[in-house]
Amino acid sequence: MEGEINEILPDGRFGVTLDNEHRLICYTAGKMRRYRIRSVVGDRVHVELTPYDLTKGRIVFRERTLGQGPAGARKRGYRR
Numbered sequence: 001m002e003g004e005i006n007e008i009l010p011d012g013r014f015g016v017t018l019d020n021e022h023r024l025i026c027y028t029a030g031k032m033r034r035y036r037i038r039s040v041v042g043d044r045v046h047v048e049l050t051p052y053d054l055t056k057g058r059i060v061f062r063e064r065t066l067g068q069g070p071a072g073a074r075k076r077g078y079r080r
Contacts, residue, residue: 001057005043014039014059016047024049026057037062 007015009025012033016024026047028039039045039062046061 001047001049003045003047005039005041005045005059008041016045016057016059018047022054024055024057026059029058029060032059032062 001018003016003018003024005014006017009015012027014026014028016026018024024047026045028037032039039059043065044063045059046063047057048060049057
């Protein structure tokens with residue numbers, strides 16, 4: 001399903017409204033956390049729903065927004 005983030009909740013969860021106006025409480029998938037993909041209010045996202053509780057889901061993809069390029073000139077230091 002596709003939707004839009006409209007609220008940031010504590011504990012790494014998000015309030016998402018789907019295209020059919022259904023509201024969910026979602027958390028980010030493990031790969032999104034691993035690669036530090038940040039989500040903010042207004043982002044379009046793809047959500048997987050659980051068949052057991054239709055009010056909960058997992059954000060698996062964040063669509064790129066127009067006008068936003070790469071993260072910018074992030075300084076890379078020497079890592080040991």
